[in-house]
Amino acid sequence: MQSFFEKTTKTKPIFKGKVVQLQVDDVELPNGEMAKREIIRHPGAVAVIPVTKEGKIVFVKQYRKPLEKVLIEIPAGKLESGEAPEKTAVRELEEETGFTTNDLTFVTSFYTSPGFADELMYIYLTTELEALEQPPAGDEDEFIELIELTLEEAKQYVKENKIHDAKTNFAILYLEMLECVK
Known part of the structure; x- marks a missing residue:
């Protein structure tokens, strides 16, 4: 069974506002390759x-x-x-x-x-x-x-x-x- 998990190796905070936060994560993909993920954090x-x-x-x-x-x-x-x-x-x-x-x-x-x-x-x-x-x-x-x-x-x-x-x-x-x- 294939794992879809992406391991975060680094997180770079970009912006922290009143409503959202933006960060860019470096992740290791299931196949071992590296990628970047732009993520918005929101309180719900x-x-x-x-x-x-x-x-x-x-x-x-x-x-x-x-x-x-x-x-x-x-x-x-x-x-x-x-x-x-x-x-x-x-x-x-x-x-x-x-x-x-x-x-x-x-x-x-x-x-x-x-x-x-x-x-x-x-x-x-x-x-x-x-x-x-x-x-x-x-x-x-x-x-x-x-x-x-x-x-x-x-x-x-x-x-x-x-x-x-x-x-x-x-x-x-x-x-x-x-x-x-x-």
Whole structure:
């Protein structure tokens, strides 16, 4: 049986930022050859699939600088050091939408870009939203607009590339599979 393990022989830190770190590793491949791996270290993230009592999905619309365009996404955010994913989920839901919940269901977790990053994203579902009287202030550098869509509208947005990111596409497919939103 072949081993796929790559032994790291050297790590060179390149950049340490607020959200990510970049490093270049020298690795020994299973065949004994050497190669370089550019790696992004990320603390992880959480996303929430929020569904209203009326069966609409709550999305956030925001500008994404790396893409130079506005995306429609499910609420999401970075895990803070030592913070449990469930806590991050509620915090991000409150900050980005003005809703809270006491009823989160863990759906899954997945690596977002395993070819170059170690970011692990946790996905939660809630169908028990409650509007906050005093929503917490969001991040000062985040400008968000809410949009509520039915599952059919969201699927149409996917077809038209108006919804175009992985976590949100996953959420829509998951809801379609569940048939919990009409």
